[in-house]
Amino acid sequence: MWNKVEVAIVVLVLIGIIVSSGTMIYAFNTMSNLSTLTDDVTTLTSNVANLTSTVRDLATITALMAQNMTQFSKALADLQARLASIEVSLAAKAKETIIVGTTDSVELTLDPAQAYDYFGWCIMQQISATLVSVAPNSTTGADFEPNLAQSWNVSSDLLTWDFTLRQNVTFPDGTVFNATHVKNSFDRAIYLIPSIPEGAPAGLEYDKIINRTDILDTYKVRFVLNFPFSAFLGILSCRASAIVDPTYAPWTQVNYTAGNARGSTPLAFVGPYYLSTWTRVGSSDIEIKLDANPHYWNAASGYPKTKHIIFRFYTDSSTLRLAIEAGDIDMAFRHISPTDALDLNVNPNVKVWWGTGAFVQYLCFQEKRAPFNDKRVRVAVAAALNRSSMCETVFLGLSDPLYSIIPPGMLGHTEAFKKLGDANYTYTKSLLAQLGYNETNKLTFELWYESSGHYPSSADQALLYKEALEASGVISVTLKSATWASYKLNRDNEIMDAYVYGWYPDYVDPDDYSFLYWASWLHTNYQNATQGALYDQARATTNLTRRSELYAQIDNMAVEQCSVVPLYVSSAWAVTKPTISGICLDITQDMRYWLIYISS
């Protein structure tokens, strides 16, 4: 009802522009010369004459039409019949196909030795398998279940890890999976690190962690690590540890001159799905089609539940939202905006699934130079932040204020930064007063944000941060922006005073978050040996309480130092047709498509 009103308004506005300008000029013409009126009259009369003649023609035409009507109707009838049959067959097909809309796109490749982007990993998870994987609906992300490995045990010093492999698993081409494949996969990943510095194994430092991989038996394999590493299972569960078939994933470097840097080899995997179609235009995906893998080791227990998954790619979230709304797609996952999600939540024709998030954003300070080379300034700014109002305004409450770099639900999560409070202006003022900053002599710095949509609504966030900081009365912020690549360049060149950055977990473990406080690649120029030591201790123990204590200590130091200030943790959601079931949005942020099915 009230939509119609809006339509009316918009249409009227448009017509308004055109007509008004037309009439305007016309009015002035008539003013300047009246004779045009006579023209109009004459043209009008002639038009009327034409009209009458055309009417006559129309009559004759209609007569002819009437004659042909019978044939028309017959033709129509059997056409409808044909269409009906088509629809029936389509309906039958539909039940075993799910169409997924997304704004993501594979950045570059599906090769575990290189891929390091969310969607690349998402697709790989559907088509590949790792030794272990995180159980669906895990809350901590720390409970692992066997995948290609049936069982495992670790030496007390956390240096040697033995795995017993699942038997009679076959690759698509019939090769039987065994220990050699495991060794080959990891050796290859490590071997390729130098030539693919941007690849995931490089990022996760496989070469530093893994000393060597030994084949104990056809179905037994041993990893020997360089240092005790409690989160090793996490590493093994991530996509970079996917097992590949050497015949399709050769050791030849993904080299820069041979042309195809993608080097994606869909047949190399043993996952629940095959990659049957992958079309790219320019360097973004147009269509990805997954077909069920009949040889999947878990096929017996009915996985994957849906035969075909088809991905469709949209450039912006609103188009995606409209598509799911119009029923063009069965499921929209990744980058339905909070606004749209909340709208759709009350729409009976779709279902919104809410899940826990693990994506965090945080504020970095450039400590090479003033003002942020002084700890107190950093603390003062951190205290002036207003996380909750930002989350309320920008994310409409669909993300939560974060007071520790480790997201809630995960081992070692604390509320450490609550000490400084939100919009704690009295504290900020007093701190800055010590340094001679006040209403007249404000603390001024540049706050940078990424402007090409790499992070969710980063511009809006920045605006809100600026507002909150300046509300203290003693801070004045200049907003600066750069597109993703330039942003990274600026970061490496250390020219940004303060900048908002984000982190997606490679594997769900505090070990993959805590180091962010002093991560060298953030170029904050912050070092802290003690924190590093604590971090290594945490790696070296499996005792969960001990580990969480250690991470808590790291957090507490971080609050004093404020080298990196956690801002918020996002929550995740997916939108589907009501008929879709089996969506699992747990802390791992993985969408496991083999669990999804259409319920009648």
Added chain:
Amino acid sequence: MGLRSYVITRVLLTIPTLLLLLTMVFLVMRVLPGDPVALHFEKRADPEQMEQMRRLLGMDKPLWAQYFDYISGLVDINYFSAHGYPNLGRSMQSFEEVGGQVFSAFPATLELAIYSMIIASAMGILLGVIASKSYNSFLDHLIRGFGTVTYAVPVFFLGIILQLIFGVYLHWLPTGLRINPSVTPPPTITGLYTVDSLLQGNFVTFFESLRALILPSLTLGFILSGIFIRLTRTNMLETLHLDFVTAAKARGLKESTVTYDYALRNAFLPILTMMGLQFAMLLGGAILTETTFSWPGLGRYIVQRINFRDYTAIQGAVVMFGLFVALVSLIVDILYAYFDPRIRL
């Protein structure tokens, strides 16, 4: 001098223009801030690897040498025959062949451009003729007003409004993509969905791709039609008052003959040239339209590459645009010569 020799000279004349164009693009892309290679190495900036990459991208050479590579790569016929696309260098982000990416993205843009050009010229010329025939009447002023307004509307705003009305509220037409997601796109033959689907003989795909084309091409068409209206109108008015038109009337020829065979046919030549020029503007508008309608074309490619600061890719795409425009203007000039006997003197 006959038509043939004219064509030949015209083609020869295109070459220096092209060369100039390429040079400019090259220079624009090379006088940039920031070391593109440094971008690639995010976490481990290993100087030795960066050196290697410079070598592989040919960026270790002096500028003139790079320029030479760039030009010679473009005209390398063997490469073209081998790959099916010219050598436009490698993407700095992905090291993929820019030529391949650009060529794969181009058909979408071309399809959009063609359809909108058809809409624009059809609408523009028709309205223009009507306006000029009913000179100084209300209709005339209305049409002119419309033309003026179209010139002032940002193309993407019009696109958004059309989306809002026909996509969001009325649900008549899709708001994005080249084809309804539930339909598998036709096999790539020409890359133009409408053509391919017809070649494949699949009418469902054809209609779907046509439906998807309506809004974007209308958007672009509307924006451009204004210029055609104005041009057609002025030229028609001029020719309609030329003596040979009056003379034709004086010989008792029919109104229609005089209007179309005499007036329009003579007014058409400047319109044709304008079409050529407008194609450039149209391609520019296409970038915004593609962004508005999730249209996977060259424009979207550029925008996306910009975010990666992928200079070589942007350069490749820009060159592609340039080549296309040059080609179009060449064709237009030849058509011009074909239609206008006087040129052939």
Added chain:
Amino acid sequence: MEETKIKRSILARIVPGFASLVKKGPSGWMVIIGIIIVLAIVIMTGIGPWIAPYDPSASRVGGIRMPPNWQFPLGTNHLGQDVLSRILCGGSIMLQVSALSVLLCFAIGVPLGLFSSYVGGFVDSAFSLVIDAVYAFPGLVIAIAIAAMLGPGVVNMALSIAVVYIPSYFRIVRSQVLSIKELTYVEAARSVGAKWYTILSRYIFPNVIPSIVVVITINFADAILTAAGLTFIGLGVTYDIPDWGWDLTNGWKYLSSRAWWIITFPGLMIILLALGFTLIGEGLSELLNPKLQR
């Protein structure tokens, strides 16, 4: 005597009082309306900050995405900012960018055109070849490419737009000069040994002005649209300054949730501004081209 006559005629063509414009009929009226619109918007933007009911960049002055109502006549946007206030203040960027780009084009294009066409010969043909190459090129594509290289900012946007429009100045000036410079009075001036700069500045330049004015207005309109376009694909200025282009771009994201008021109003403002300049340009060009004055 010749010269003074020309001067007078130019004055009569360029700065005609509104009265004389009115006499000129419809095209005159178009110019007047255009001028009125543009002035109105410029003034509005100038006094915007004082008359704006709310701080245009303050978030949550009202609810989020409130449709137009009595408190917020044009509604509020996705951050709860008052759309009306943003409309009132948001024109400055557009105006700055377009004005700056026009200035650049004029400063570079006109002298270049005058010089090259006056000197003639090889220099001229060389220049024209280059210029034509640029001219034939998709303007927005160049603008986008350059803007992408230079990064965001008013000056950079203006620069990237200027590069695109210099050719049109050059071409118009050149064509004019080529026709004028053979005229007898110029010949005469040359024959009595007037310096080249005298001839350019006193004899030729005045006659070129009218056509340049037309180009300027068109350039203004295009610059505004281009600026909006650049902002739309994320090459705009930073976010904390209210700008119609930005609001339009942002509003687009909330189109799907039927928040039409967020985009419609800034969109209309941009159209209005561009329309103003277009009207002036079209009117003038018709006034200066009597072929259409039947």
Added chain:
Amino acid sequence: MPLLEVDSLAVDYRTGRGIVHAVNDVSFFLEKGETLGLAGESGSGKSTLGLSIIRLVPYPGVIGKGQIRIDGRDIVALPEHEMQTIRGRKVAYVFQDPMISLNPVKKIGGHFVELIRTHEPNVSKKEAFERGKTVLQNLGIQPERINDYPHQFSGGMRQRIMIGLAIALNPDLVIADEPTTALDVIVQAKILDLLESLRKTYQMALILISHDLSIILERCDKIIVMYAGHMVEYADATELHDRPAHPYTQKLLQSIPNVELSDQKLTAIPGSPPDMLNPPNGCRFWPRCSYAMEICRVKEPSLIGIGPNHLVRCFLYSEEGVQSE
């Protein structure tokens, strides 16, 4: 019944600045095979008069009042499509500037075929083409050039072609509007002779419009002198030449150089034609007339006969004028 009768015709231009009476109260008639000359300065409305006969007065001109009868049939109110059958078939028109009177993108043959087949639909293309050729031959143009484009002909040639197009369907009346003004002197004579001969062979009537009275005097039977939209004098050629009545006509004659009289002094007409937007009251010529009287300024003279078909619009020959002396 005369071929053409024009009866108190008035043509107005309704411009933005006001109404211009370009032709005012003009009446004359024309028999088959006769030649009529329309003389007068440019802007005197002679072309407008010519065009109004085929109802092609350019925008914003309209036939205000009066009748134009061709074969007794009034064409002023005739529907357009019937008008089209008259144009070119019954009444042909030759325009001033041949350079711009042909469709530049159409071959000469095309022009002929189009013309002939418009008026005689049952004629085949080929036939029409052949007829075009023969016409060209009669005009002294080699027939094979029928495949050339207009721009490939010289001015004189084109004017010949225009004439050819005019007489192709041998109409009863040809209106030649300054047919030679755009051409150089030698060609002028040739064209006019051609026109003359064709007229004789085809028994056509001719209206020759020219600002050059001498041409008209030597080639026309009747002459109308026009001034500022008024027909100021009407007479046979000889009559007009020997006894010019209207001061304006006299001035015109004096301004013609005459080869015989070596010591003739050529006088130009003082002043310039009036602004048609607001013409002088009374006689339109009085500001430039050396015999101007009081009455001329206030009252508009009417046509009065001063001899066998010799009409003049001047008070010098009317009682009122004499009385006011």
